[in-house]
Amino acid sequence: MRNHHISRHNSFYAIGLSYKKADAEVRGKFSLDVPAIDCLMAQGKQEGIDGLLAISTCNRTELYGFAQHPFQLIKLLCDQTQGSVEEFQNVAYVYKNHDAISHMFKVGTGLDSQILGDFEIISQIKQGFYRAKKHEMTNPFLERLCNSVIQASKRIKNETELSSGATSVAFASVRYILDTIPNISNKNILLFGTGKIGRNTCENLIKHSDNSHITLINRTREKAEAIAGKFQLTVKDYGELQTEIRKADILVVATGAQLPTVSKALIYSKKPLLILDLSVPKNVSDDVRELDNVSLVHLDQLSQVTDETLTRRRKFVPKAEEIIEHVKKDFLKWLETRKFAPVINALKEKLKVMKAEEIDFQSKKLSDFNTDQAEIISERIIQKITKQFANHLKKSNGDMDDSLELIQKVFQLEIESKWADS
Structure with a gap:
């Protein structure tokens, strides 16, 4: 059995990198697919990390977990990706305890997204938690935190218009295509890969352009057919990629490959071709730019397409932040209580032992001793004493740890410290 008790010196950290400082190429080096997340969980478990959550999207890769030092988490990430510690340090952020909690709320509610109010991330947090649970790498703290973030995200969705109006990278791609390509309805569009953003782009294109000339190619044909059926697209074999690129006016690349899949060598056509690379890591080589x-x-570049929708969304940020504060306050209250509950319970037990010994002693000593009355009175005194201590602990802002230590010393309580200092 692994010891699930966190040592006194463990803290809760969030480490990661995002679109804010890391470009697509660097993010690509640190991106984690599902097998990599599974390896990371297994390695974390082996190294005695207690509680670990990983999220990786095209805009960010982050680890949340308990460690003695954030470097333990940074090393885990670099071991399981192509990125080095030096590269990580150039673009990274590290948050601790309360700041790490606040960061997760901000990320999970779309306030930190490349496109404000993008709610894709919450499903990543749910999946991340599911993977952590599968590897027995969750704990009550992480579970409660994830649930609180999900709850905040739901409330923001229902009570504000932070994510109203179509705006997403897919929407931005469609806007870009419609703005740059005239007579879109007569153009041939080729979608290579079945990545989420690519699929959404196609769905939006069909809606906005009356275009029926959309062809889909994927390495595994079954996957392509499943999606094509939904949108009435033509499916071609992977082997025909080169031929189809020659026919295309617009190529949308949305594969999940770790290395570029489209290079200059694949492109023979002399007519104008617009390529949108919607993959992280990049899936179109830079040498393509050499073709006139x-x-x-x-x-x-697409994510910078802002429009009225985003300006409108910004108005709802204060309301969203208010909801986050509210949900976060509940979480922190739970955390504080959880932190001192073991001490209060141990204190109660200690006082009960004293009470039992004293009642036993007095009942033997005094002939007309009323055990029932003595029980009632001493039980009430114990309640009052423990309540005083609990109230003191709730109020002690920064010095809770000192208070807890003092109570344990005075009453000689034996308790395994369960949660991180914060």
Whole structure:
């Protein structure tokens, strides 16, 4: 059995990198697919990390977990990805305890997203938690925290219009295509790969452009057919990629490959071709730019397409922050209580032992001793004493740890410290 008690010196950390400081290439080096997350969990477990959550999207990769030093988490991430510690340090952020909790709320509610109010991330947190649970790497703290973030996200969705109006990278791609390509309805569009953003782009294109000339190619044909059926697209084999690129006016690349899948060598057509690379890591090599007839646009450039929708969304940020504060306050209250509950319970037990000994002693000594009355009175005194201590602990802002230590010393209580200092 692994010891699930966190030592006094463990803290809760959030470490990661995002689109704010890391470009697509660097994010690509640190991206984690499901097998990598599974390896990371297994390695973390082996190294005695207690409680670990990993999220990786095209905009960020983050680890949340308990460690004695954040470097333990940074090393885990670098061991399981192509990125080095030096690269990580150039673009990274590290948050501790309360700041790490606040960061997770901000991320999970779309306030930290590349496109404000993008709620994709909450499903990543749910999946991340599910994977952690599968590897027995969760604990009551992480479970409660994830549930609180999910609750805040739900409330923001229902009570504000933070994510109203269509705006997402997929929407931005469609806007870009519609703004740059005239007579879109007559153009041939090729979607290579079945990544989420690519699929959404296609769905939006069909809605906005009356275009029926959309072809889909994926390495595994079954996957392509499942999606094509939904949108009435034509499916072609992976082997026909080169031929189909020659016919295309617009190529949307949305594969999940770790290395570029489209290079200059694949492109023979002389007519204008617009390529949108909606993959992280990048899936179109830079050498494509050498071709005069090709224009290449990557996800990061598209995300800067802001419009009225975003301006409108910003108005709802204060309300969203208010909801976060409210939910976070409940979580922190639970955390504080959880921190001192073991001490209060141990104190109660200690006082009860004293009471039992005293009642036993007095009942033997005094002939007309009323055990029932003595029980009632002493029980009430114990309640009052423990309540005083609990109230003191609730109020002690920064010095709770000192108070807890003092109570344990005075009453000689034996308790395994369960939670991180905060």
